[in-house]
Amino acid sequence: MQHFTTDNKNLEAIALNVREHILKMSTGGGCFTGASLSAVDMIVYLYAEYLNLHQDNLNDPNRDYLFLSKGHDVPALYGTFAELGLIPKERLANHLSINDHVYWHPNTHIPGIEFHSGSLGHLPSVAIGVAMDIKIRGGENKVICIMGDGELNEGSCWEAVLVANAYQLDNLIFVIDRNNFQANMATEDLIPLEPLHDKFTAFGAAVSRINGHDFNQLRNIFKTIPFAQGKLNVVIADTVRGKGLPSIEARADRWFCNFSADEVAQLLQELHGEHQTQLTSETLVVR
Amino acid sequence: MSHEELLTELSLADERFIVMTAENRALIRNLPKLVGKRFIDTGITEQTMIGAAAGLALRGRIPVVHALASFLSMRAFEFIRTDAGIPSLPIKLSAFIPGLLSDANGPTHQAIEDISIMRGIPNMTVFAPADEDDMVKMMPLIWASAKPAYTRINTRATAYVHAPFEPGKAEIIEIGTDVTILTYGLLFEQALITVEILRGEGLSVGLVNMRSLKPVDEQAILEVVDSCDLIVTLEDHFLTGGLYTIIAEVLLKHQKTAKVLPFALNEKWFKPALLPAVIENEGFSGKQVAETILGYQTSHNQPEILTPQFSE
Numbered sequence: 001m002q003h004f005t006t007d008n009k010n011l012e013a014i015a016l017n018v019r020e021h022i023l024k025m026s027t028g029g030g031c032f033t034g035a036s037l038s039a040v041d042m043i044v045y046l047y048a049e050y051l052n053l054h055q056d057n058l059n060d061p062n063r064d065y066l067f068l069s070k071g072h073d074v075p076a077l078y079g080t081f082a083e084l085g086l087i088p089k090e091r092l093a094n095h096l097s098i099n100d101h102v103y104w105h106p107n108t109h110i111p112g113i114e115f116h117s118g119s120l121g122h123l124p125s126v127a128i129g130v131a132m133d134i135k136i137r138g139g140e141n142k143v144i145c146i147m148g149d150g151e152l153n154e155g156s157c158w159e160a161v162l163v164a165n166a167y168q169l170d171n172l173i174f175v176i177d178r179n180n181f182q183a184n185m186a187t188e189d190l191i192p193l194e195p196l197h198d199k200f201t202a203f204g205a206a207v208s209r210i211n212g213h214d215f216n217q218l219r220n221i222f223k224t225i226p227f228a229q230g231k232l233n234v235v236i237a238d239t240v241r242g243k244g245l246p247s248i249e250a251r252a253d254r255w256f257c258n259f260s261a262d263e264v265a266q267l268l269q270e271l272h273g274e275h276q277t278q279l280t281s282e283t284l285v286v287r
Numbered sequence: 288m289s290h291e292e293l294l295t296e297l298s299l300a301d302e303r304f305i306v307m308t309a310e311n312r313a314l315i316r317n318l319p320k321l322v323g324k325r326f327i328d329t330g331i332t333e334q335t336m337i338g339a340a341a342g343l344a345l346r347g348r349i350p351v352v353h354a355l356a357s358f359l360s361m362r363a364f365e366f367i368r369t370d371a372g373i374p375s376l377p378i379k380l381s382a383f384i385p386g387l388l389s390d391a392n393g394p395t396h397q398a399i400e401d402i403s404i405m406r407g408i409p410n411m412t413v414f415a416p417a418d419e420d421d422m423v424k425m426m427p428l429i430w431a432s433a434k435p436a437y438t439r440i441n442t443r444a445t446a447y448v449h450a451p452f453e454p455g456k457a458e459i460i461e462i463g464t465d466v467t468i469l470t471y472g473l474l475f476e477q478a479l480i481t482v483e484i485l486r487g488e489g490l491s492v493g494l495v496n497m498r499s500l501k502p503v504d505e506q507a508i509l510e511v512v513d514s515c516d517l518i519v520t521l522e523d524h525f526l527t528g529g530l531y532t533i534i535a536e537v538l539l540k541h542q543k544t545a546k547v548l549p550f551a552l553n554e555k556w557f558k559p560a561l562l563p564a565v566i567e568n569e570g571f572s573g574k575q576v577a578e579t580i581l582g583y584q585t586s587h588n589q590p591e592i593l594t595p596q597f598s599e
Contacts, residue, residue: 061346061347108374114345115341115345115370115374116369116373116374119365119369121334122338122366122369122370123338124335124338125334125335125336125337125338125339125341125342125366125370126338126339126341126342126345126370127342128335128338128339128342129338129339129340129341129342129343129344129345129346129350130342130343130345130346131342132327132339132342132343133342133343133346133348134346135324136324136325156334156335156338156366159332159334159335160335160338162330162332163329163330163332163335163339166329166330167327
């Protein structure tokens with residue numbers, strides 16, 4: 001298996017670069033900055049260290065699969081792919097361009113993206129189909145599906161947990177980006193999810209809960225997969241929306257961000273701990 | 288050969304086939320023990336079944352998925368549109384008890400907008416065999432195609448022996464100069480009776496088994512329009528979005544007009560009962576259709592309509 005890196009310092013450096021990429025995509029039309037920043041560290045860890053997936057095996061049936069079901073955090077994926085060489089960095093400048101496919105949700109025109117998403121609650125079942133086929137063929141590869149916590153409102157996510165357990169898909173890992181927000185609401189103020197660990201356990205899954213920004217915790221938990229023979233693995237990754245940028249962290253109104261060029265310049269400094277940004281751009285509030 | 292025998296034969300011959308169901312095994316009772324792990328029952332989860340079928344198709348499989356037509360086409364609609372339609376995956380949807388075949392189940396089970404909504408999905412193909420003979424002739428080609436397909440399952444036995452199926456082609460039984468009936472699915476059986484009655488009344492009558500609603504055989508439709516005075520569409524579907532609409536679209540595209548008499552469900556669900564009574568109640572029996580076309584009662588007999596083999 002080929003890894004890009006297994007060193008925390010390298011992972012941190014990659015994640016910092018990906019956060020820069022996300023910021024640069026948060027203007028000129030903008031993107032879902034908050035959710036992208038909460039998912040960065042787990043996405044960087046998975047692609048750089050854990051997954052058997054790289055430029056040379058993108059079509060190998062024995063590769064590992066990652067499905068990004070909470071598709072609106074795709075800037076984290078674009079940035080990671082650019083850092084790991086799956087797509088050229090220059091392509092990020094095409095964000096939202098009619099001449100490319102670097103838009104607000106994942107699509108298979110981007111090498112490394114296994115399936116499109118955007119409609120929540122779809123990819124858990126698509127991942128199940130892939131995991132089922134791997135089991136039928138006796139393969140060893142793993143299938144990961146990253147879901148948002150808000151996404152768990154969708155009944156199809158829970159159907160998927162039931163079916164994954166019925167078919168004993170211990171090669172399948174649902175990772176929940178538990179950033180505590182959905183659009184402009186705290187999850188617990190709208191449709192409470194806690195106790196989330198207990199919910200998945202009651203549905204038959206083997207569950208672990210970690211800090212989704214801590215590479216040691218990510219590594220230590222993914223090393224132990226499968227958590228239990230014949231059970232779906234669920235990793236609840238506690239994260240912070242907007243992680244890395246104190247001026248937007250854990251803010252209900254900083255979900256979709258379309259910053260001015262000046263704000264992006266300030267936020268880039270803030271990302272490196274050198275500045276406190278004064279945000280003046282309008283927030284997108286849908287509820 | 289029955290539909291189940293055909294699916295068994297093809298599944299055993301080709302490892303790519305995965306037989307799936309959302310807990311509806313009526314058509315595939317013997318498959319679990321024959322195909323082993325390539326039989327997957329996801330329980331009453333139409334959405335998850337379609338998503339999983341997409342995942343299996345990504346791995347090179349041909350999932351043949353079974354569920355009741357109404358739940359398959361509507362409960363899972365967005366999954367079909369998004370996970371089968373957008374990537375154009377070869378997921379084969381077997382829609383059980385479509386149209387009037389849900390007979391006494393009630394409106395929850397009436398898939399009478401399925402042709403309309405399925406044909407609206409880019410890449411999707413849509414088929415409605417006239418009976419089991421027709422279906423067994425059509426299915427190998429439907430399953431061999433690289434496209435997603437929605438098929439109205441119809442296991443009714445009739446005495447009619449159909450011509451071989453050509454994808455995208457209708458089965459032209461005959462073209463009349465007075466009246467030609469265009470139909471699909473189980474009402475083909477009634478249309479044969481209508482044809483006989485109208486001929487007995489001295490009319491030149493044609494009949495076309497549409498079979499493939501998408502792609503539709505435009506040439507067959509144009510040929511009918513050019514050669515006969517009255518076109519009759521007969522379908523167990525809402526008037527909107529089905530064959531009547533398809534004919535309208537084709538005529539408009541080719542800048543033609545025609546006299547068309549539709550038999551369909553106009554802004555209503557049908558009254559539930561056993562199938563023979565349902566057909567009579569909607570005025571879709573062969574004799575009723577003939578007499579509506581003629582505008583007068585005849586002394587012809589309506590042969591008995593058999594109840595279906597399956598109810599759910």
